Amino acid sequence: MTAPPPLPPAAPADPRADDTGEGAGGEGRGALAREALALGAFDHAVARTPGFRARAGQREMAAFIAETLAGVQPGDETVSGESAWPARGIAVVQAGTGVGKSAAYAATVIPLALAQNKRVILSTATVALQEQLVGKDLPALSRALPVPFAFALAKGRGRYVCRLKLDQLAGDDAAQTAHADLFGVDEGAPTASADTWQQRARQYTTWAQALDQGDWDGDRDRLDEPPDAALWAPVAAERHTCTARHCPAYHGCSYYQARARLAQAQVIVVNHDLLLSTLGLHALPAPQDCFLVFDEAHHLGAVAQGQFTAQMDLMRSGWLDRLPRAVDEVASAIAHHPAADVATLARDLKTAIGDLARLAMADIGGLPGWGERRPDAPPTVRRLAGGVLPAGWEEPVGRVAALAAALLKVAEALAAQLKAIAREEPGEATRCAQLYSRIGGFAPRLQHAEETARLWLSAPAGGEPPLAKWLEAGVQHGLVTLTAHASPLQPGSLLAHHLWKQVRGAVVTSASLVTCGGFQHFLHEAGLAWDPAVRTREVASPFDHARQGRLVVVQTAADPRDVEAYTREVLAALMADLRGVRRGALVLFTSRAQMAQAQALLERGEHADLRQRVLVQGEAARGLLLRRHADRVAAGESSILFGLQSFGEGLDLPGELCEWVFITKLPFASPSDPVGQARADWLKSQGRDPFSDLVVPATGARLLQWTGRALRSETDEAVVVCYDPRLLRQAYGRRMLQGLPPYRLQRRVNGVLADV
Ligand code: SF4
Numbered sequence: 001m002t003a004p005p006p007l008p009p010a011a012p013a014d015p016r017a018d019d020t021g022e023g024a025g026g027e028g029r030g031a032l033a034r035e036a037l038a039l040g041a042f043d044h045a046v047a048r049t050p051g052f053r054a055r056a057g058q059r060e061m062a063a064f065i066a067e068t069l070a071g072v073q074p075g076d077e078t079v080s081g082e083s084a085w086p087a088r089g090i091a092v093v094q095a096g097t098g099v100g101k102s103a104a105y106a107a108t109v110i111p112l113a114l115a116q117n118k119r120v121i122l123s124t125a126t127v128a129l130q131e132q133l134v135g136k137d138l139p140a141l142s143r144a145l146p147v148p149f150a151f152a153l154a155k156g157r158g159r160y161v162c163r164l165k166l167d168q169l170a171g172d173d174a175a176q177t178a179h180a181d182l183f184g185v186d187e188g189a190p191t192a193s194a195d196t197w198q199q200r201a202r203q204y205t206t207w208a209q210a211l212d213q214g215d216w217d218g219d220r221d222r223l224d225e226p227p228d229a230a231l232w233a234p235v236a237a238e239r240h241t242c243t244a245r246h247c248p249a250y251h252g253c254s255y256y257q258a259r260a261r262l263a264q265a266q267v268i269v270v271n272h273d274l275l276l277s278t279l280g281l282h283a284l285p286a287p288q289d290c291f292l293v294f295d296e297a298h299h300l301g302a303v304a305q306g307q308f309t310a311q312m313d314l315m316r317s318g319w320l321d322r323l324p325r326a327v328d329e330v331a332s333a334i335a336h337h338p339a340a341d342v343a344t345l346a347r348d349l350k351t352a353i354g355d356l357a358r359l360a361m362a363d364i365g366g367l368p369g370w371g372e373r374r375p376d377a378p379p380t381v382r383r384l385a386g387g388v389l390p391a392g393w394e395e396p397v398g399r400v401a402a403l404a405a406a407l408l409k410v411a412e413a414l415a416a417q418l419k420a421i422a423r424e425e426p427g428e429a430t431r432c433a434q435l436y437s438r439i440g441g442f443a444p445r446l447q448h449a450e451e452t453a454r455l456w457l458s459a460p461a462g463g464e465p466p467l468a469k470w471l472e473a474g475v476q477h478g479l480v481t482l483t484a485h486a487s488p489l490q491p492g493s494l495l496a497h498h499l500w501k502q503v504r505g506a507v508v509t510s511a512s513l514v515t516c517g518g519f520q521h522f523l524h525e526a527g528l529a530w531d532p533a534v535r536t537r538e539v540a541s542p543f544d545h546a547r548q549g550r551l552v553v554v555q556t557a558a559d560p561r562d563v564e565a566y567t568r569e570v571l572a573a574l575m576a577d578l579r580g581v582r583r584g585a586l587v588l589f590t591s592r593a594q595m596a597q598a599q600a601l602l603e604r605g606e607h608a609d610l611r612q613r614v615l616v617q618g619e620a621a622r623g624l625l626l627r628r629h630a631d632r633v634a635a636g637e638s639s640i641l642f643g644l645q646s647f648g649e650g651l652d653l654p655g656e657l658c659e660w661v662f663i664t665k666l667p668f669a670s671p672s673d674p675v676g677q678a679r680a681d682w683l684k685s686q687g688r689d690p691f692s693d694l695v696v697p698a699t700g701a702r703l704l705q706w707t708g709r710a711l712r713s714e715t716d717e718a719v720v721v722c723y724d725p726r727l728l729r730q731a732y733g734r735r736m737l738q739g740l741p742p743y744r745l746q747r748r749v750n751g752v753l754a755d756v
Helices: 015-019 025-048 056-069 101-115 127-144 163-169 173-182 194-212 229-235 254-264 272-277 297-307 319-333 342-365 394-424 426-440 443-457 491-500 520-525 563-578 592-603 605-611 622-634 674-685 690-707 731-738
Strands: 089-095 119-124 151-153 267-271 290-294 310-313 380-383 468-476 479-487 505-510 534-539 549-554 584-588 614-616 639-643 660-663 718-722 744-749 752-755
Touching (some): 025 127, 056 089, 056 505, 089 101, 101 119, 101 127, 101 505, 119 127, 119 272, 127 151, 267 272, 297 491, 297 505, 319 342, 319 394, 319 426, 342 380, 342 394, 342 468, 342 479, 380 674, 394 426, 394 443, 491 520, 563 584, 563 592, 563 605, 592 605, 592 614, 674 690, 690 731
Parallel strands (some): 089 505, 089 534, 119 290, 290 505, 584 660
Antiparallel strands (some): 380 468, 468 479, 744 752
C-alpha cells in the first residue's frame, strides 16, 4: 500500500487567496482553505483505502463538490463579508454508473463538516443504499480519514417499540381488548379472536422480557422474525400518544435512546421520507445547521408529493362514537372542563362525513364497471377536475373542516393540561402518560379529516395551479372503502419553501438526474429550478458503453397503442429471445397484467420448459429471489428475473447475473394517476404541452434507470432489448435516446439486426 498523502494545511498557500473579491479577502482565503481541505481529504481517503482505485470521474465529482461547498458555513449568518445573508451552495451532480459517487461525496463533505464542527445528513431513497453506507462505505471512510467520525442510522419513531404501551399490553389480553377500543382498531380491519389476543399478549410479554434482559433494543428491524402489522401497530411508538420526557418510561425508551445516539453522531443516515416528514420537528439537525447529501435524488419530487398529500377515510367513522367517552373519562380524571360539547361535535362530524360519503358514492356509483367489482380490482378513482367541488359538496366539506378543527382544539387543550400536570406533579406522570395516549390515539384521524377538508375547500391563489383532488373507492376484506385525497400539483414549490430555503450546503446526486439531455426536468420537480445556489455537473460513467453494451430496438409490426396485438407480438418475440439467455437476464414489464400474460404463456406446452428458468417478482421475498438467481447463475444455469418498476431501479446485478435486459414497452406513467392528470390539465390551461414537458422527461428518466441495470462494472458486457418501436420512430423517442448513455444502437426488423 502506498503511503497516504498528508492532509492539506489548515490555511492555503495558494496565491489566488488574495484575489477572491472585494471586502471578502479573509472569507475568500477561508473558502480556498476549505476547498483544499475537502479535496485533500478525498485524495487521502482514496490513497488509504485498500483495494481502492483512483477514478477520474470520481475525483471530478469530489472537486466539484469541494468547490461548490467551500464558501458555505452552516449556521453562520454573516459569512459573506458585509452581507448578513449566508453563502449557500448546492452541488447537483449526475454521476453515471460506476463513478463511485458515495465515496466522492462522503470523503469531501464529511471532512468539510468536521472542520467546522458541523454535522452531515446523508439521505437516500432505498434501504439498500442505507445498508451499503452504514455497513460498508462509512466504516471504511472513518478508518481511512485521519480523524474518525461517528455515524448512525436514523429511523422513524414507528420502527421502535413504545415501552409504555408494551407494559400495558404484555400478558394481559383484557388490556388489549380495551386498547383496541381506545385506539380505534378500524371497523374494516379483520377482527382478532380471543386466541389471537392471547397469542399477542404472550408475544408482548416475550418482548418486554427481552428488553428487560438487554437482549433486544426495541428496534423492530432487530427482531428475528419481522412482526406483522397487526401485532406491531398496538405497541409501536407514535408521536400523538407520547408525552416524551413526561413519560414514566422515558429513560428506558428505545426511541429516545436511539435519538440520544443520533445526537452523538457526526454523520446521520436517513431516508428522504423521514427527512421531509420531520422538518421543523427537531428530530434531526436543522437543515441550516448542517451539510446535507441527497443520494438517489431523482426520487425527491415523488417523495415530497407523498409527504404533502392529505387523505381522509369517508367510510369508517365509528371512532367518533368512542371519542366522547374517551374525552369524558380523561377530562374527569384531571377535573378538566372541555370548552365545547364534545358529544355533539363528534356526532355532527360523523353526520357530515356520512353526508359527504353519500354524495361521493352516488357520484362514483355512476362510473362504468362499478357493478362488477372484483375484490382484487384496483380502486376506482374519481378526480375533481380543476380542483372544483361538485355542486352541493362544499357545505358538508365545510362542516367536516370546522367540526374536526373544533375537536382537535379540545384534544389539544386536554393534552396541554395533562403535560402541565405531569411536569408539575411528577408522581402523576404515569397516570398522565396513560391518559395522554388515550386521547392522542384520535388525533391523527382528526388531523387527516381537518386537513383534507380544508384543502378540498381551498381555491388557488392568483396564477397558482389548483390542488389535485380526488376520491378512491374500492373493496378490502369484503368491505367498501372510500377515501378523499388532496395533493399539490407542484411538489417542487413546496420543497423550495420547506426545505431548500433553509439549506446552506448540499449535494444532490443520482445516476439519473439528466433526462432528454438536460437537468431542467429534475430541477423543476425537486424545487431547485430557480435556486441561485445551484450548480450542476454531469460526470460521465467510466464505462465504454459503445463497446460494452448494445441497445437493440425491435421494430414491431403492431402499434404499441393497439395493446392486445402489440402485447401478443412482443411476448412471442420475448419468448424466442429468452431461449438465447445462457446466464442471467432481467425482463422489465410496464404493468402487472402484462407480466401475468407472460407468466401464463410460460405455463403452456410450447414454452413450459422456460418456466423453471424464470423467477417472478412477488412469488418470493425480493432478497430470496435474488439469492436464488445468483445461485443458479453461479451453478452455470440460465436464470431470468421477471419484474416491474421496482426491479427497474436499484437492482445491482453485475457480470453474468445480468447479460440481457428486456424492456417490453416504454415505461410511461399510469394514465389513471390523478395527480398526473391534474398536472396535465393545468399545463394545457397554460398553453403548454404536458406530454412534451412532463411525460417524455419522466419516462426518459425511468428508461435511463431501467437500461442502467445492464452494465454495472467496467468489465461487464450486456445487451438491452427494447420492444417499443417508438424509441426510434417518434421524435419523443429520439429525445429519450439522447438521455441514455452512448450504447451501440441497433434496429431489429423481422429478426434482422442493423446498426442505426
Ligand atoms: S417516551 Fe413515548 S414512545 Fe417512549 S415509552 Fe414513553 S410514550 Fe412510549
